[in-house]
Amino acid sequence: MSFPWAEQYTPKHPVMQWVDEKLPLPRLVYNAVGAGYPVPRNLNYFWNFGVLAGLALVIQIVTGVIMAMHYGANDLVAFGTVEQTMRDVNAGWLMRYAHANGASFFFIVVYLHIFRGLYFGSYKAPREMVWLLGLVIFLLMMATAFMGYVLPWGQMSYWGAKVITGLFGAIPVVGEPIQTWLLGGFAPGNASLNRFFSLHFLLPFVIAGVIILHIWALHIPGSSNPTGVEVKGPQDTVPFHPYYTAKDGFGAGVFLIAFSILLFFAPNFLGHPDNYIEANPLSTPAHIVPEWYFWPFYAILRAFTVDFFFIPAKLLGVLAMFASILLLFFLPWLDTSPVRSGRYRPMFRKFWWILLADVAVLGYCGVAPAAEPFVMISQIAAAYYFAHFLIILPLISRFEKPLPLPGSITEAVLAKYGKTDGESAAVPAE
Amino acid sequence: MASVEQIDGTGPSGEDGVRRRDFINIAAVSFAGVGAVAVVLPLIDQMNPSADVLALASTEVDLSAIQPGQAIKTTFRSQPLFVRQLTPKEIAEADKVDPSSLRDPQTLEERTVDGKKQWLVTMGVCTHLGCVPLGAGEGENRGEFGGYFCPCHGSSYDTAARIRKGPAPKNLEVPKYSFTSDTAILVG
Amino acid sequence: MVRIGAFLVGLFFAGWLFISFLVGAYSYVTEPPANTVEHEFYLAPKHVSFSFDGPFGKYDKQQLQRGFQVFKEVCSACHSLKFVAFRDLEALGYNEAEVKAIAKQWAIKTPSVDPATGEPSTREPIPADHFPKPFANNVAAAAANNNAIPPDLSLMTKARKHGSAYVYSLLTGFTDQPAELLKAFPDAKTPEGLHFNPYFPNLNLAMAPPLTAEGQVTYGDGTKATVDQMAQDVSAFLTWTAEPKLENRHRAGLATIIFLLIATGLAYMSYQNIWADKKKAAA
Numbered sequence: 030m031s032f033p034w035a036e037q038y039t040p041k042h043p044v045m046q047w048v049d050e051k052l053p054l055p056r057l058v059y060n061a062v063g064a065g066y067p068v069p070r071n072l073n074y075f076w077n078f079g080v081l082a083g084l085a086l087v088i089q090i091v092t093g094v095i096m097a098m099h100y101g102a103n104d105l106v107a108f109g110t111v112e113q114t115m116r117d118v119n120a121g122w123l124m125r126y127a128h129a130n131g132a133s134f135f136f137i138v139v140y141l142h143i144f145r146g147l148y149f150g151s152y153k154a155p156r157e158m159v160w161l162l163g164l165v166i167f168l169l170m171m172a173t174a175f176m177g178y179v180l181p182w183g184q185m186s187y188w189g190a191k192v193i194t195g196l197f198g199a200i201p202v203v204g205e206p207i208q209t210w211l212l213g214g215f216a217p218g219n220a221s222l223n224r225f226f227s228l229h230f231l232l233p234f235v236i237a238g239v240i241i242l243h244i245w246a247l248h249i250p251g252s253s254n255p256t257g258v259e260v261k262g263p264q265d266t267v268p269f270h271p272y273y274t275a276k277d278g279f280g281a282g283v284f285l286i287a288f289s290i291l292l293f294f295a296p297n298f299l300g301h302p303d304n305y306i307e308a309n310p311l312s313t314p315a316h317i318v319p320e321w322y323f324w325p326f327y328a329i330l331r332a333f334t335v336d337f338f339f340i341p342a343k344l345l346g347v348l349a350m351f352a353s354i355l356l357l358f359f360l361p362w363l364d365t366s367p368v369r370s371g372r373y374r375p376m377f378r379k380f381w382w383i384l385l386a387d388v389a390v391l392g393y394c395g396v397a398p399a400a401e402p403f404v405m406i407s408q409i410a411a412a413y414y415f416a417h418f419l420i421i422l423p424l425i426s427r428f429e430k431p432l433p434l435p436g437s438i439t440e441a442v443l444a445k446y447g448k449t450d451g452e453s454a455a456v457p458a459e
Numbered sequence: 460m461a462s463v464e465q466i467d468g469t470g471p472s473g474e475d476g477v478r479r480r481d482f483i484n485i486a487a488v489s490f491a492g493v494g495a496v497a498v499v500l501p502l503i504d505q506m507n508p509s510a511d512v513l514a515l516a517s518t519e520v521d522l523s524a525i526q527p528g529q530a531i532k533t534t535f536r537s538q539p540l541f542v543r544q545l546t547p548k549e550i551a552e553a554d555k556v557d558p559s560s561l562r563d564p565q566t567l568e569e570r571t572v573d574g575k576k577q578w579l580v581t582m583g584v585c586t587h588l589g590c591v592p593l594g595a596g597e598g599e600n601r602g603e604f605g606g607y608f609c610p611c612h613g614s615s616y617d618t619a620a621r622i623r624k625g626p627a628p629k630n631l632e633v634p635k636y637s638f639t640s641d642t643a644i645l646v647g
Numbered sequence: 648m649v650r651i652g653a654f655l656v657g658l659f660f661a662g663w664l665f666i667s668f669l670v671g672a673y674s675y676v677t678e679p680p681a682n683t684v685e686h687e688f689y690l691a692p693k694h695v696s697f698s699f700d701g702p703f704g705k706y707d708k709q710q711l712q713r714g715f716q717v718f719k720e721v722c723s724a725c726h727s728l729k730f731v732a733f734r735d736l737e738a739l740g741y742n743e744a745e746v747k748a749i750a751k752q753w754a755i756k757t758p759s760v761d762p763a764t765g766e767p768s769t770r771e772p773i774p775a776d777h778f779p780k781p782f783a784n785n786v787a788a789a790a791a792n793n794n795a796i797p798p799d800l801s802l803m804t805k806a807r808k809h810g811s812a813y814v815y816s817l818l819t820g821f822t823d824q825p826a827e828l829l830k831a832f833p834d835a836k837t838p839e840g841l842h843f844n845p846y847f848p849n850l851n852l853a854m855a856p857p858l859t860a861e862g863q864v865t866y867g868d869g870t871k872a873t874v875d876q877m878a879q880d881v882s883a884f885l886t887w888t889a890e891p892k893l894e895n896r897h898r899a900g901l902a903t904i905i906f907l908l909i910a911t912g913l914a915y916m917s918y919q920n921i922w923a924d925k926k927k928a929a930a
Contacts, residue, residue: 070925095505112730112802115892117510120501122892123899267925275918278487282911289907293900294702297805305806305889306798315848335667342667349660356656362649401680405671412664419657423650446926487917490910497906514734514775 032067032251034263035060061244067266068273069254071442075149076252077280078142083240084281085135090233092128093177100180102226104219107182108307126296132174133299134288136322139167148381150369151253157361158246164357166239171323171354173232176225178320179217183304188317190217190225196330199344216310256441257369258434265438316398324395325388329353331399332411349411356418363418366426373432376425380417387413517647519639522578530595532583535634535646539583541595541607541620542644549618550576552605556617563630567619570633580636580644581620585609587627592616607631684835688828690820690845692812697883699811702901705894706887708740713866714884715739717877720864721857722800723755725792727780730801731888734774738891746774755779793840795853804882805889811882813846818878820846821856 038056040046049056059065099118101110114121143163146152152160175193179186194217198208213220251260260266267273291298299321303314319327333346371378387410394407435441518535520542525531530543545553550567558564571578583591587609593599594607594616602608602615604623609615614625621630636646698707715736718728733750741749756769757779772779781797782788788796804810824843829836837843841851858874858881866872887893 091502095502098506099509109730113509113511116730116735117512119504119507119509121505121509122896123501124505126896271921272925275914275921278491279911279914279918282907282914286904286907286911289900289903293896293903296896302806302808302810305802332664333667335663335670337663345663352656352660356653359649359653363653365650401671401675405668405675408664408668408671412661412668415657415660415664419653420661423653483913483920484917487910487913490906490913494906494910510734511732511775514732 032260032263032266034266035067036064036268038063038065061248062269062274064268064270066248066269067260067263068252068269069260069265069438070267070272071254071256071438072252072273072276073255074280075141075145075255077277078138078145080277081138081280081284082135082142084284085131085138086233086236086240088127088131089135090237092124092131093230093233095124096128097226097230100226102180102223104182104222104308107180107222111181123292126292129300130288130292130296132177133291133320133322134284135170136174138284139170140322143167144385147384148371148378149253149255150257150364150366150371152361153364153369154361155250156247156253159243160361161358162239162243162246164354166236166243168354169232169236169239173229173236174320174322176229176232178304179222179225180229181304182222182308184306184308184312184314185301185304185317187217187308187310188313189319190221192317193319194221196347196350199341199347201344217308253369254438255370255372256435256438257373258436258438258441261437261439318396321392321396324393325391326350326353326395328391328395328407329411329414331395332404332407334404334408349415353411353414356415360418360422364422364426366429366431368431368434373434374425374429375432376429377422380421380425383413384417387417517645520580520644520646521642522644523642527577529597532595535582539591539595540634540646541579541581541583541631543579543581543595545577545579545618549605553617553619553621556621562622562628565619565621565630570619570621570630572636572638575638578644579618579620580646581631581633583607584632585611585614585627586622586629586631587612587614587625592631684828684832685849687831688825688845688850689848690816692809692816692846693819695812695815695879695882697811697879697886699883699886699893702897704897707883709868709870710880710883711739711887712741713868713870713877714880714882714887716864716866717858717881718800718884721877722881723778723781725781725788725797725854726800727782727797728778728801728888729780729799730777731891732775732777733772735891738887743774750774750776753779755781758783793853797854800885800888802889804886810889811886814885815878815882816846817844817852818856818858818881819875820844 038049038053038059040049040055045055048054056065096114099110099114099121101107111125115125116122118124146160146163175189179190190212194208194211197211198204200207209215211221212218213224251266254260301318301320306314318324327350330346330350333342333349336342337345366374366377368374371381390410391407391414394403394410397403435444516536518533518540520531520533520540522542522544525542525544527544528546528549530541533540533542553567558566567576567579570581583595585592588611590609590611592607592609592614594601600608600610602624604615604617606616606618606620606623609625609627612626614627615623616627616631617623619630620633622628634646636644639645698705698710733746733753736746736749737743750772753772755778757772757776759768759770760766761768782791785796804814807813821842821844824837835850837851841853842855843850844852858877861871861873863874864872864877870876890896
């Protein structure tokens with residue numbers, strides 16, 4: 030597709046030739062994830078997470094469609110039908126736990142995928158569109174996960190829905206009508222549950238569509254790589270199949286082992302006990318926390334405690350929470366360094382590690398009760414988060430002196446093996 | 460060189476090396492295939508009836524209130540079930556018919572429990588296309604053979620619920636049941 | 648342009664957060680948050696080991712039957728178990744006839760309709776029925792229990808952190824209010840009608856100690872019914888009611904992980920094989 034030396038699809042079997050003539054779908058697949066897609070030969074394991082995120086989406090769609098077969102989207106019965114699925118439906122417990130933990134694993138691999146992109150500069154030209162579409166997927170995932178969490182109609186479902194839709198209530202004048210419109214009532218109820226169910230079923234397929242665009246946009250410049258140096262010739266690439274299908278196969282195995290350990294031996298570890306209590310509009314849980322993948326954003330939301338003149342603190346928190354995600358859309362134009370990979374950017378690399386730690390701290394503050402000292406910690410951490418992307422990155426890309434880049438991908442690979450793999454180096458001597 | 464690679468099994472050349480490489484790739488792919496099949500099994504099984512549905516797979520019916528000539532309509536596995544106490548006249552009418560002349564040859568004895576010939580227990584599901592025949596309720600059209608009449612396509616059943624006229628191919632189905640006492644049956 | 652705008656937005660958010668931090672820090676120093684009685688006197692659940700702990704854990708059916716007996720004779724007077732059906736008891740080792748008898752003799756009857764009059768009525772439960780609720784609705788439950796609604800117990804051990812240990816600790820944790828507590832927090836005296844229990848998050852709960860005396864139930868298998876034993880047994884039973892498929896899950900999990908380890912090992916070897924040429928060529 031993208032490189033002139035990409036292998037051409039040449040079906041041998043007459044049936045495949047016939048299909049290819051009428052509908053070149055096999056050719057499309059061949060060029061997208063088959064031998065027809067040349068990929069840099071030096072990708073490390075952090076490049077596995079794109080395929081793993083795709084696998085996670087497949088797990089979610091399959092188990093989700095099955096859950097929907099046994100689910101009743103009505104506030105009177107929803108909690109009971111989920112319990113019935115767990116108890117009476119054949120392998121229902123497996124489907125339900127796989128779906129609940131699958132959501133967590135989807136976010137784990139997507140976060141690793143995003144932080145990979147942040148470290149190796151995957152968002153930079155010419156791959157800005159890949160990054161932007163990735164962020165769209167991330168936003169859709171957050172919406173889907175939030176609405177999915179409401180469906181079991183437990184205490185956290187109910188109060189989560191109430192708090193999150195309440196964020197819109199912070200918007201002046203139109204806020205409350207919007208909240209009422211979102212919920213179809215004055216508080217979460219049957220109308221909210223039904224629309225969330227409908228959209229929760231729809232959005233994953235929208236995500237699948239945007240993933241196709243994401244891959245399409247990726248295939249125009251081709252995959253990035255850990256050196257950040259562009260592909261110069263055929264010696265720099267290997268065909269996706271079998272080289273990266275084999276590597277992704279191994280990655281999928283490791284992913285599934287980790288997933289199975291949680292799914293079979295600690296299925297409720299990432300969940301909240303309160304969601305095993307049926308929704309009760311008359312009693313609020315001791316403290317309301319979202320699922321773990323929202324904790325950092327929840328901490329930013331709660332970090333604003335002081336009104337800014339006429340802007341109330343609550344509205345500031347809402348604005349900041351949305352800004353914390355939306356600012357990522359501007360990242361390709363905020364980081365102007367011509368060097369992509371963090372490997373060759375000593376200052377950038379240090380700040381990347383600080384950002385990683387910062388997000389972890391924000392996550393910790395997000396799950397902690399809204400009390401001191403966690404609020405103070407979250408204020409400092411949130412301040413760093415904004416400063417990192419909006420102030421520090423533009424500045425360091427201006428003043429940083431990058432390390433010398435390798436001449437090509439092949440040169441980098443040769444240097445690595447020449448230095449570290451003494452045994453292989455000795456082979457020609459035999 | 461070849462001998463070294465044969466030992467570690469990863470060499471790019473040499474007959475044995477190549478064969479072993481292929482073997483590992485084939486084994487890895489086959490394992491993935493077996494895994495996929497093992498995953499599909501519960502995905503299929505989840506569509507089978509769940510434990511709560513199976514728990515209602517048998518129904519007890521109290522017969523004490525059914526007078527001769529009367530029938531009741533109840534449910535068994537979410538489908539209508541007809542229980543009828545035949546009058547001696549109805550029994551005689553059923554016995555009069557030569558089974559070999561019927562579309563689905565069966566005698567009344569074969570369709571009832573020994574010694575309880577007056578109790579006719581059948582599904583209320585027309586064997587044509589699954590409509591519910593009339594005749595179990597008071598004053599309903601019983602058709603020209605005095606049993607049940609299906610209003611959808613005009614199948615008529617006699618007093619032993621055997622098909623006599625119309626498109627239905629079989630007699631009304633007699634479910635498996637047994638008497639738990641003189642006035643109660645357990646269906647299923 | 649983008650960078651100037653970003654710089655200003657960044658400065659605003661980061662700056663205001665820093666000011667908020669200073670405001671918070673100032674009040675934290677001048678008026679340190681008051682200690683709460685819950686913070687000082689709440690106790691985490693006791694350590695207690697059960698047969699179902701760990702990846703190889705299984706239920707002890709004898710213990711579940713004993714726990715069921717405690718539930719039947721003590722808890723079920725006030726607490727419902729609405730997600731569990733009598734037929735589920737076969738998993739405890741009862742046979743079909745025994746389950747039928749348990750359902751038939753259950754003290755609370757299943758709501759039904761009088762077939763003659765259509766008036767609300769009750770009937771004997773059958774195995775397919777879920778455990779009938781002791782109170783018709785929340786209003787009745789509150790009225791009969793000093794305004795506190797006894798929660799449903801089906802999912803109790805999953806609805807609390809470390810649920811099995813929590814139930815056990817709560818049942819064995821009733822005590823008098825410690826003197827130090829009243830000295831430090833004179834306002835925190837347990838209100839009339841509530842009962843002090845340090846394992847309950849806000850320390851005072853409406854339920855009176857349900858297990859009070861040794862031999863409160865008489866176990867059929869001869870186990871001595873100490874309060875501790877009864878509490879452990881009923882905690883085990885309620886773990887089963889919350890997670891009846893635990894054994895299936897553990898079994899399926901072990902098989903899956905063994906399979907995946909082999910498959911992943913093969914996938915790794917296959918990956919190394921396929922890349923062998925490229926890595927050799929690089930060297």
